[in-house]
Amino acid sequence: xxxxxxxxxxxxxxxVGKSTVFNALTHLHQHTGNWPGKxxxxxxxxxxxxxxxxxxxDLPGTYSLFAESAEEEIARDFLCSGxxxxxxxVADATCLERNLNLLLQILEKTHPVVLCVNLxxxxxxxxxxxxxTALENALGIPVVGAAARDGEGLDALREAxxxxxxxxxxxxxxxxxxEDPEAAAALRxxxxxxxxxxxxxxxxxxxxxDRRLDRLxxxxxxxxxAMLALLGLVFWLTIAGANVPSQFLSEVLGGLxxxxxxxxxRWGLPAEVCAALCDGVYQTVAWVVSVMLPxxxxxxxxxxxxxxxxxxxxxxFNLDRCFQWAGAHGRQSLxxxxxxxxxxxxxxxxxxxxxxxxxxxxxxxxxxxxxxxRLPTLIAVLTIFFAFSSGSSLLTAALLLGAIVAAxxxxxxxxxLLSRTVLKGTPSSFALELPPYRRPRVGQVLVRSVLDxxxxxxxxxxxxxxxxxxxxWLTANMTVGGASLLTHLADFLDPLGTLMGLDGMILxxxxxxxxxxxxxxxxxxxxxxxxxxxxxxxxxxxxxHLLLANGWTWQTALSAVIFTLFHFPCGTxxxxxxxxxxxxxxxxxxxxxxxxxxxxxxxxxHLLLTxxx
Amino acid sequence: MTYATLDCxxxxxxxxxxxxxxxxxxxRRLLDLGFVPGAAVTALQAAPWGDPMAYGVRGAVIALRRxxxxxxxxxxx
Numbered sequence: 001x002x003x004x005x006x007x008x009x010x011x012x013x014x015x016v017g018k019s020t021v022f023n024a025l026t027h028l029h030q031h032t033g034n035w036p037g038k039x040x041x042x043x044x045x046x047x048x049x050x051x052x053x054x055x056x057x058d059l060p061g062t063y064s065l066f067a068e069s070a071e072e073e074i075a076r077d078f079l080c081s082g083x084x085x086x087x088x089x090v091a092d093a094t095c096l097e098r099n100l101n102l103l104l105q106i107l108e109k110t111h112p113v114v115l116c117v118n119l120x121x122x123x124x125x126x127x128x129x130x131x132x133t134a135l136e137n138a139l140g141i142p143v144v145g146a147a148a149r150d151g152e153g154l155d156a157l158r159e160a161x162x163x164x165x166x167x168x169x170x171x172x173x174x175x176x177x178x179e180d181p182e183a184a185a186a187l188r189x190x191x192x193x194x195x196x197x198x199x200x201x202x203x204x205x206x207x208x209x210d211r212r213l214d215r216l217x218x219x220x221x222x223x224x225x226a227m228l229a230l231l232g233l234v235f236w237l238t239i240a241g242a243n244v245p246s247q248f249l250s251e252v253l254g255g256l257x258x259x260x261x262x263x264x265x266r267w268g269l270p271a272e273v274c275a276a277l278c279d280g281v282y283q284t285v286a287w288v289v290s291v292m293l294p295x296x297x298x299x300x301x302x303x304x305x306x307x308x309x310x311x312x313x314x315x316x317f318n319l320d321r322c323f324q325w326a327g328a329h330g331r332q333s334l335x336x337x338x339x340x341x342x343x344x345x346x347x348x349x350x351x352x353x354x355x356x357x358x359x360x361x362x363x364x365x366x367x368x369x370x371x372x373x374r375l376p377t378l379i380a381v382l383t384i385f386f387a388f389s390s391g392s393s394l395l396t397a398a399l400l401l402g403a404i405v406a407a408x409x410x411x412x413x414x415x416x417l418l419s420r421t422v423l424k425g426t427p428s429s430f431a432l433e434l435p436p437y438r439r440p441r442v443g444q445v446l447v448r449s450v451l452d453x454x455x456x457x458x459x460x461x462x463x464x465x466x467x468x469x470x471x472x473w474l475t476a477n478m479t480v481g482g483a484s485l486l487t488h489l490a491d492f493l494d495p496l497g498t499l500m501g502l503d504g505m506i507l508x509x510x511x512x513x514x515x516x517x518x519x520x521x522x523x524x525x526x527x528x529x530x531x532x533x534x535x536x537x538x539x540x541x542x543x544x545h546l547l548l549a550n551g552w553t554w555q556t557a558l559s560a561v562i563f564t565l566f567h568f569p570c571g572t573x574x575x576x577x578x579x580x581x582x583x584x585x586x587x588x589x590x591x592x593x594x595x596x597x598x599x600x601x602x603x604x605x606h607l608l609l610t611x612x613x
Numbered sequence: 614m615t616y617a618t619l620d621c622x623x624x625x626x627x628x629x630x631x632x633x634x635x636x637x638x639x640x641r642r643l644l645d646l647g648f649v650p651g652a653a654v655t656a657l658q659a660a661p662w663g664d665p666m667a668y669g670v671r672g673a674v675i676a677l678r679r680x681x682x683x684x685x686x687x688x689x690x
Contacts, residue, residue, distance in 0.1 A: 064645035098647055098673045181641075186649045193671070202672070210674070214658055214667070223661040317676050321662035324678065330665075429639050429681040431646050434667055434674040 004046060004055035006165045009084035011075055011106060013099050014061030015310070015435035016092040017118045019043075020148040022058045025158070049158045057084065063098070065105045066181065069354045079110050086164045087113045088157075093123035093130060093145070094206070094436055097196035104175070104188045107141070112168035114142045114160050121147040122438060126206040135199035140172030149441055210436050217311070223318050228401065230311070234302045235404075236397035239379055242294035243393070249290035257282060280473025280526075281466050287522040288465040289458070295376045296454045303341065304449040308440035312337050316432055319408075326412045327419030329358035330430045336362075336411060339369045342457060343573040346371075347580055355428040361418050363577055364590045367569035368411040368597075370404070372457060373517035377564050378403055380521060384544045385557035407565050414593060422589075460572070461518040468519050469526075472512060476530035486527055500599060501559035501606035503551065510563065515571045520564075555609050559602045566598030617689065620666070620682035622656035628687035629653055635684050647671035648685060 012018040026045030043058040059078055060071035079087060087110050091099035096117070107113055117132060136143040142160045146153030175191065177184040217226050257278055264274040306312065316333040323332050331353050339346030346366040353359040370378060378400055387395040419425065475485040483491075486508070493511070494504030505527045513520035525543070528550050547556075568591045569577065578587045622628060630652045633640050647670040648654070655669040665676045677685075 064642075066641060066645070069642075095672045098671045101645070101647070182644065185641075185644045186651070189644075189647065189649045189652070189671070196672070211657065214674075218658060218660060218667070220659065220661050220663070317660050317665065317667065320660060320676070320678065321664050324664070330678070429635070429678065431643060431681075432665070432676040433646075434676055 004053040006052065006054050006085040006161075007083060008054055008056045008161060009078060009087045009110075010056055010058045010090065011079065011087060011102070012061060012090035013063055013092065013102055015433065016061070016090050016095075016099060017148050018061055018090040019058065021088075021090050021116060021118060021146065021157075022056060024148045024151055024154050026056050047158075049162060052162070054161065056088075062102065064102060065109065066185075070351065076109075079106060082110075084110070086161055086168075088116060088161065089113060090116045090118050092436075093117045093119045093200070094126055094128060096200050097192050100192035100195050101188055103139075104192060107139075107172065108174065108177075111171040112141070112164045114144065114157075114164050115139065116148075116153075116157055117143060117145045118148050119438075120145050120152070121150065122436065123200075126209075127203045128206055129201040131199050135195065138195055138198055141169065149444065207436065213437055214314070214434065218314050218317055227315060227318055228405075230306065231404065232397055232401045234299065234306070235400045236394055237302060238295050238299045238375075239383070239396050239400070240393040241298045242376075242379075245294040246290055249293065250286070253286035253290055257286070275477075276470060276473050281469045284465045284469025284472070284519060284522045284526070285462055287525065288461050288518050291376050291380065291521065292373070292461060292518050293454070293458055295379060296372055296457060297450055299372060299375065300341065300453045300457075301446050301449040304445045304453070305440050305442070307337075308438065308445055310435050310437045313432060313434050317434060320432070322412050323415070324427060326361075326415035327425075327427055328361050328412075328415045329353045329355060329428065330432055332358070332362040332365075332415070335366060336369050336408070339366045339371060341372055341453065343367045343369075343371045343569055344576040347573060347576045350580065355425075357419075357423050357425045358428060360581065360586065361415050361423055363580060364418060364586065364593060365411045365414050367573060367590065367594050368414060368566065369407050370565055371517065371570075371573075373461065373570070374564050375400075377517070377521055378561060380540060380543065381557050381560050381564070384540055384547065385552070385554050388540075388544060403561060403565060410566065410597060414597065461516050464516040465519045465522065468512065468515055469522070472523050472526050476526055484530060486530060490527065496599075499606060500563070500602035501555055501609070502563065502602065503556075505550070506556075506560060506563075510567055513570075514568070517564075517570050555606070555612075559605060562601050562605065563598045566594045566601060568595045617687055618683050619654065619656075619668070619677070619685040619687050620679045622654075622666075622668075622687070624656050624658050624666075627653060627655040628689050631686045631688045633685050635681075639681075639684075643681075643685070646675050647673065648675075654687065 010018060010022055022043065022045060026047050045056045045058070047054055047056070057078065059075040062072045062075050065072060065076045065079070078084070087106060089103045089106055091103060103113070103115060117130065117135075120130070123130060130145065132143045132145050142164060144153055144157045144160050146157060148154065177187055216222055260282060261274050261278045264277060265271065312334060315337060316330060319333045320330045323330055334352065335346050335349045338349040343366050347363050350359050350362045350366070353362055379396060382399045382403070383396045386399055472486070475489065478485045480488060490504035490508045492504065493507040497504045497507040500507070506524060509520050509524035509527060512523050525546065528546055568574075574587060574591060577590045578584065581587060616631070617628075619628070630648055630650055632650055633643055633648060635643065652670055657667045657669050657674060659666050660676070665678045666682060667674050667676045
């Protein structure tokens with residue numbers, strides 16, 4: 001790319017649609033999260049306007065420039081470094097007073113500054129009348145109103161930025177502030193209140209819908225119930241909706257396997273190579289696509305909808321008492337929610353926790369919640385063994401919900417254990433903003449979550465699945481001393497597997513699935529297929545036959561569910577933990593903790609259930 | 614006029630912030646969130662287990678743990 005002519009620094013409070021403005025300006029679809037401090041690393045984008053190139057640096061969302069958190073330091077350092085030609089401050093039109101406080105701090109540090117009052121649509125909905133001209137006059141800087149999600153006001157914004165770098169207004173007179181930083185802070189607040197009163201007329205009942213929703217979603221009587229119901233609904237829609245497309249995909253992709261083999265043979269490839277490519281690489285990839293894609297393509301958008309609507313901070317609010325009990329940071333429930341999508345993202349997200357002790361707890365326990373790569377495995381096993389005869393996706397959803405509650409419970413238990421032993425300390429205080437609810441843009445959510453998240457995660461899984469499929473096919477087909485390498489390995493693990501109520505092959509599938517959790521079932525399938533008599537699978541019914549033929553009972557299934565929930569994090573997550581903690585020792589503990597819990601729980605269950613046989 | 618700490622407010626009750634008795638960094642953070650002496654706060658709603666509590670301050674909603682709210686002294690209206 002060409003060297004940009006100008007650099008724009010993008011600053012603002014969390015939850016003001018700053019990333020939406022960034023995306024709209026740059027068309028770079030950076031993912032926005034509706035919780036405080038989502039942008040933990042600095043994102044960069046670029047756009048051209050009237051023949052000139054602008055680079056946009058998306059600074060972390062902060063409430064202030066002066067407090068001592070990593071995010072604020074990044075924002076402050078960048079603004080003070082003078083690297084930016086202009087600073088664009090994004091403010092929430094529905095909460096101007098608090099937002100203007102940061103603007104005033106930035107005005108003390110840098111020039112020129114353009115203010116973008118975003119979320120005009122939300123303000124109009126709440127009956128808030130805005131006078132941006134008055135605000136512009138009082139501040140002495142350009143003020144542009146916008147509804148960035150609808151693309152409203154963006155042209156005006158680009159033009160204001162262009163004028164600000166070419167012909168900046170004279171710097172507004174600096175406010176005389178007392179030396180004492182706290183007196184200065186109080187004075188700034190007062191000025192922000194005056195400005196907000198000047199620019200916005202907020203009706204008494206403007207936020208009544210937010211309060212009503214909060215009463216439903218966070219109160220003593222209905223808060224937890226609503227949370228479980230919402231999560232259960234998401235699971236049910238995922239399971240019920242994924243059935244048909246999953247079957248369709250596996251039929252189509254499975255049907256292509258033989259024509260592919262014929263084609264490869266016609267090209268003159270040796271039969272062994274064709275088998276390795278078709279039965280190894282292709283079959284594994286086909287399984288990953290047909291089993292992973294549909295639930296992901298439903299779960300991710302639904303989860304993003306909740307996130308977009310501003311629900312996740314409410315989850316943190318509801319569960320905070322539990323995290324206090326665990327001696328953990330209140331924001332850990334947010335990183336836990338990120339872990340649902342992907343544990344590696346969850347671990348990275350732990351940067352939003354300032355206290356090193358609590359951050360470590362959150363990192364070490366993140367893999368205790370099942371990521372999106374493990375959900376389909378859980379769904380498949382639960383459906384096959386506990387809801388097959390009834391065929392009820394509602395029952396599977398309820399069982400899955402139970403598994404998730406168990407995973408969250410274990411997260412809390414292990415967090416408490418850590419905070420009482422190796423990571424002793426008092427929980428640090430935290431303030432959690434409950435931002436206004438927003439009407440999510442369904443269309444945008446769909447596009448963004450399918451394109452950005454689903455396809456990204458799927459591509460990663462496929463990239464891992466292809467070589468893994470080859471390796472597993474080779475181990476299954478290379479014979480040493482009369483049995484395949486895979487059988488030898490499985491036999492080696494069999495004593496431990498049996499003790500855990502599983503078998504050697506299942507354990508081996510988890511071990512070989514280390515690169516990505518998505519490939520555990522395909523490995524297992526190939527392992528069983530290479531040693532058993534069945535040679536084909538099409539749907540869950542056939543998977544059920546295959547598992548039953550290999551000695552699975554409901555107890556095996558229960559152990560498999562437990563071990564799916566609690567085992568070593570995947571390769572990507574381990575690498576991320578190593579990077580985030582900078583310590584091999586902590587990474588080892590992050591691997592050992594869930595594995596120990598899973599192994600112990602499975603053995604315990606097996607011993608308890610043995611008399612039943 | 615009555616003096617108390619923020620955690621004494623029941624949902625629906627309002628008061629004025631008088632002082633913050635946190636150590637410096639925490640104090641700074643809460644000041645930046647709008648809990649400055651003289652600011653009006655309203656307790657809005659408690660979480661399902663009674664803690665934390667959501668407060669309305671400066672047009673925003675901020676949840677604080679009880680243990681932290683105890684460090685903010687208020688003057689009743």
